[in-house]
Amino acid sequence: MSEHSPRLDRPQEAGPVLSVRGLSARIAGQQVVHDVSFDVAATGVTALLGRNGVGKTSTLKAVMGLIERSGEVVLDGARVDAERTERIVCRGVGYVPEDREVFAGLTVAENLRLAERVGDHGTSPARKRLVADLFPDLTQRAQQRAGTLSGGQQQMVSLARALLNENRILLVDEPTKGLAPRIVSEVADALAAAARTVPILLVEQNLQVIDRLADRVVVIDAGRVVHTGPARELLDDQAMIQRFLGVHAENEPAHGEPVPGAAAHGKGAHDQVREAATIAEGGE
Amino acid sequence: MSTLILLLVTGVGLGGLYFLVASGLSLIYGLMGVLNFAHGSFLTLGAFAGLAAAGAVGAGTWGGLLLGLLVGALTGAAAAALTELGLIRPLYNRHIEQVLVTVGLSLATVALFEGIWGPNPRNITGNAWLSDTTELLGARIPNTAFLNILAAALVLGGIVAFLRYTRYGLIIRAGVENRSMVTALGIDVRKAFTLVFAVGGAAAGLGGVLAAQSLNYVSPHMGASLLIFAFIVTVIGGMGSLTGAAVASVVVAVLQQLANSYLNNSGDLIVVLLLALVLLVRPSGLMGRTA
Numbered sequence: 001m002s003e004h005s006p007r008l009d010r011p012q013e014a015g016p017v018l019s020v021r022g023l024s025a026r027i028a029g030q031q032v033v034h035d036v037s038f039d040v041a042a043t044g045v046t047a048l049l050g051r052n053g054v055g056k057t058s059t060l061k062a063v064m065g066l067i068e069r070s071g072e073v074v075l076d077g078a079r080v081d082a083e084r085t086e087r088i089v090c091r092g093v094g095y096v097p098e099d100r101e102v103f104a105g106l107t108v109a110e111n112l113r114l115a116e117r118v119g120d121h122g123t124s125p126a127r128k129r130l131v132a133d134l135f136p137d138l139t140q141r142a143q144q145r146a147g148t149l150s151g152g153q154q155q156m157v158s159l160a161r162a163l164l165n166e167n168r169i170l171l172v173d174e175p176t177k178g179l180a181p182r183i184v185s186e187v188a189d190a191l192a193a194a195a196r197t198v199p200i201l202l203v204e205q206n207l208q209v210i211d212r213l214a215d216r217v218v219v220i221d222a223g224r225v226v227h228t229g230p231a232r233e234l235l236d237d238q239a240m241i242q243r244f245l246g247v248h249a250e251n252e253p254a255h256g257e258p259v260p261g262a263a264a265h266g267k268g269a270h271d272q273v274r275e276a277a278t279i280a281e282g283g284e
Numbered sequence: 285m286s287t288l289i290l291l292l293v294t295g296v297g298l299g300g301l302y303f304l305v306a307s308g309l310s311l312i313y314g315l316m317g318v319l320n321f322a323h324g325s326f327l328t329l330g331a332f333a334g335l336a337a338a339g340a341v342g343a344g345t346w347g348g349l350l351l352g353l354l355v356g357a358l359t360g361a362a363a364a365a366l367t368e369l370g371l372i373r374p375l376y377n378r379h380i381e382q383v384l385v386t387v388g389l390s391l392a393t394v395a396l397f398e399g400i401w402g403p404n405p406r407n408i409t410g411n412a413w414l415s416d417t418t419e420l421l422g423a424r425i426p427n428t429a430f431l432n433i434l435a436a437a438l439v440l441g442g443i444v445a446f447l448r449y450t451r452y453g454l455i456i457r458a459g460v461e462n463r464s465m466v467t468a469l470g471i472d473v474r475k476a477f478t479l480v481f482a483v484g485g486a487a488a489g490l491g492g493v494l495a496a497q498s499l500n501y502v503s504p505h506m507g508a509s510l511l512i513f514a515f516i517v518t519v520i521g522g523m524g525s526l527t528g529a530a531v532a533s534v535v536v537a538v539l540q541q542l543a544n545s546y547l548n549n550s551g552d553l554i555v556v557l558l559l560a561l562v563l564l565v566r567p568s569g570l571m572g573r574t575a
């Protein structure tokens with residue numbers, strides 16, 4: 001069925017950690033992902049971008065086997081597209097879903113305990129220390145019900161659940177959605193720290209966060225991949241941002257501070273994003 | 285006064301029997317979204333197997349009773365686990381088909397039981413103490429009521445401890461909330477399905493042996509008649525809520541006893557009215573999650 005221990009057969013850093021080929025997916029009989037293909041490199045952050053409702057979440061769910069899908073999903077050289085979700089996860093895929101999906105009735109400690117896995121890509125003492133260092137708040141609130149946490153704290157729980165394990169890749173879906181600017185930069189800090197240890201496929205709307213974290217981008221529109229390339233190339237091109245993401249870098253709603261000045265000053269979107277990111281983090 | 289005490293205690297005892305059936309129904313529905321119509325068959329099978337085992341070492345003896353309870357529980361657990369593995373699992377996530385299969389199984393098994401043991405109730409040789417009564421505040425309470433209350437309390441405590449302190453209990457609690465996220469943490473939730481069926485089947489099988497002691501007979505239909513009230517209890521308590529099932533079991537059974545005694549045998553009618561009232565005022569049940 002699939003090759004075992006593929007990592008030993010492959011030179012390090014060579015191929016992508018995750019390859020998606022001709023992936024289609026349907027929800028309730030309706031096709032929402034159309035023949036999507038892209039790679040996630042073995043290091044750094046690959047951002048999966050696109051307007052609301054274009055199929056980013058569905059693409060991640062299809063990779064995870066959470067919705068009906070067809071096409072090839074290759075993880076570490078092994079086909080996993082016929083496998084059940086829990087098998088895929090145990091191969092080292094950490095999933096941080098949209099809207100956190102913490103178990104509200106369980107305590108923080110129980111949420112984390114549930115996420116601990118055994119085996120090759122399972123929980124390790126080093127990972128537990130990393131989580132404790134990144135999210136000291138969670139240790140303090142161990143006995144609190146996750147449903148009573150703030151959105152930001154719930155996001156920390158959701159991230160921690162994925163970071164507890166020696167994953168080969170993380171799939172992270174809109175981790176800053178609906179969070180206050182200060183919390184957005186805390187989440188971005190945690191993701192930046194995580195990205196030093198594991199490659200990440202990140203769905204994100206906040207351009208400042210994309211600018212800070214993303215190395216490469218894959219853009220989806222109407223369930224199809226419409227652009228792939230270095231993150232910089234997209235962020236420096238106001239017209240491309242407008243076309244693919246439907247936002248002006250300078251007036252991103254809900255996230256962060258609005259950027260003063262704008263294209264009128266002749267700056268590239270990238271510089272504006274830089275400024276905005278500085279403003280957001282300067283508030284700390 | 286003594287009549288009221290008698291009705292209250294026997295009501296709670298009957299509630300204990302309801303809870304032994306409803307606890308499994310509630311757990312299974314909470315985790316899997318399946319109404320298990322075959323649950324009554326686990327009870328009936330447990331009753332017949334338990335009484336056969338009791339008869340083998342001496343019907344009416346304490347040893348026979350204890351062995352009967354044990355065998356009844358194990359039989360219920362085995363039947364339920366086999367049902368889950370053989371019929372429910374192949375229909376993973378197809379809830380309507382799963383429910384239909386349990387309906388079919390319940391009809392087929394009742395026919396099977398009738399074929400094996402005959403359609404009529406069979407009297408059993410009860411334990412002498414259980415056939416007796418104990419005086420409590422002037423009321424003469426059948427001893428089976430105390431046994432039912434004790435058994436239901438132990439099962440409730442056992443299930444609560446299991447849910448709270450074991451890894452599988454954690455998985456089940458999480459799965460009741462959000463099953464797909466449990467799989468997305470790398471956990472094979474299907475094992476929890478089998479386990480929940482087995483635990484529910486064990487409680488039902490135990491309930492079968494106890495019901496036979498209370499009724500003084502076994503019959504291929506005893507599961508089906510208890511199941512109706514267990515369903516009502518589960519709905520009133522809030523589908524998927526174990527505490528809700530426990531509270532509703534007692535409320536329904538006590539109300540039923542009181543109405544039967546004071547209101548012209550209208551117990552069943554009152555229970556159905558209560559069900560309608562709860563559904564109107566609180567559609568998610570007493571302790572159900574509002575969603």
Ligand SMILES: Nc1ncnc2c1ncn2[C@@H]1O[C@H](COP(=O)(O)OP(=O)(O)O)[C@@H](O)[C@H]1O
Pocket residue numbers: 027028032050051052053054055056057058059
């Ligand atoms: N549970 C669902 N039922 C029906 N349609 C859905 C469901 N979830 C998503 N969709 C549809 O699938 C498409 C893609 O959604 P999604 O993957 O959530 O987009 P994105 O994450 O890019 O915002 C949208 O058109 C959305 O309406």
Ligand SMILES: [Mg+2]
Pocket residue numbers: 053056057058098174
């Ligand atoms: Mg989405």
